[in-house]
Amino acid sequence: MGRVSGKVILVTGGAMGMGRTHCELLAEEGGIVIVTDMNESEGQATADGINKAGGKAEFMSLNVTNEANWKSVVDKIVEKHGQIDVLVNNAGILIIKPLEETSTEEWDRTFDINVKGVFFGTKAILPAMKKAGGGSIVNISSIYGIVGAPMAAAYQATKGAVRLFTKATAVDYAQYNIRVNSVHPGVIDTPMTKDLLHGGDEETVKAIMGTTILNRPAQPREVSYAVLHLASDDSSFMNGSEMVVDGGYTAQ
Numbered sequence: 001m002g003r004v005s006g007k008v009i010l011v012t013g014g015a016m017g018m019g020r021t022h023c024e025l026l027a028e029e030g031g032i033v034i035v036t037d038m039n040e041s042e043g044q045a046t047a048d049g050i051n052k053a054g055g056k057a058e059f060m061s062l063n064v065t066n067e068a069n070w071k072s073v074v075d076k077i078v079e080k081h082g083q084i085d086v087l088v089n090n091a092g093i094l095i096i097k098p099l100e101e102t103s104t105e106e107w108d109r110t111f112d113i114n115v116k117g118v119f120f121g122t123k124a125i126l127p128a129m130k131k132a133g134g135g136s137i138v139n140i141s142s143i144y145g146i147v148g149a150p151m152a153a154a155y156q157a158t159k160g161a162v163r164l165f166t167k168a169t170a171v172d173y174a175q176y177n178i179r180v181n182s183v184h185p186g187v188i189d190t191p192m193t194k195d196l197l198h199g200g201d202e203e204t205v206k207a208i209m210g211t212t213i214l215n216r217p218a219q220p221r222e223v224s225y226a227v228l229h230l231a232s233d234d235s236s237f238m239n240g241s242e243m244v245v246d247g248g249y250t251a252q
């Protein structure tokens, strides 16, 4: 308990799936969690659940593709709490399609949320972290940002970009004691994968289950422990690194 005690933590995409469990675990460990999402009802529900359980959380509406929205959210948090110690860039979308059927609009939308959202968030938070004398940024990439897989070229390109953006910003901002690391989940049972895992045809389920050698998808909280580690001072010498949480898939 208390591994991120008193830290002010902004999580994007905190309404559902892994974003929600990141918020819950970080609050259980003493963090003051700012749950953000474009899904206002579910985002508020995440914050309410945390407060009911005795944690500290508040919801703020944030579309990660909107730079002005980022600025106003960061300004409000700094005004109220004085600083932001941790940013978890978690919001993302998945597109599973052969490349030839992927439209330019789908490509752009995936890049806007998964990559530009991380760029905007990092840029918006840096002045506050520099002023506070440091911070930790945790970017959620994927095993699809490390190895190739069928039918996911657009998504994989975004997650590969997040992986290297993480290393670039880790190098640039180490001088300010700002650490930037990435997390690479394998197959996780969340609303994002629900249709594929539970409603997909036999071939799809076989393909997606083929991305874990533990023969099961992870529960979202199993990834949240990696986020907690990178958010906390326990990871004080980790910078520009990639934490893989994939049940061993990429070890093969």
Ligand SMILES: NC(=O)c1ccc[n+]([C@@H]2O[C@H](COP(=O)([O-])OP(=O)(O)OC[C@H]3O[C@@H](n4cnc5c(N)ncnc54)[C@H](O)[C@@H]3O)[C@@H](O)[C@H]2O)c1
Residues within 6 Å of the ligand: 012, 013, 014, 015, 016, 017, 018, 019, 036, 037, 038, 039, 062, 063, 064, 065, 090, 091, 092, 093, 094, 113, 140, 141, 142, 143, 184, 185, 186, 187, 188, 189, 190, 191, 192, 193
């Ligand atoms: N589920 C998996 O198997 C898996 C594996 C590897 C990586 N990931 C990555 O983990 C992250 C979380 O995935 P998940 O499975 O929990 O997804 P999810 O679909 O269950 O939840 C994503 C959340 O992001 C929010 N969101 C989407 N677009 C947004 C925007 N423009 N602005 C703000 N919020 C927005 C959604 O409202 C939702 O609350 C994503 O970056 C995803 O790519 C997921």
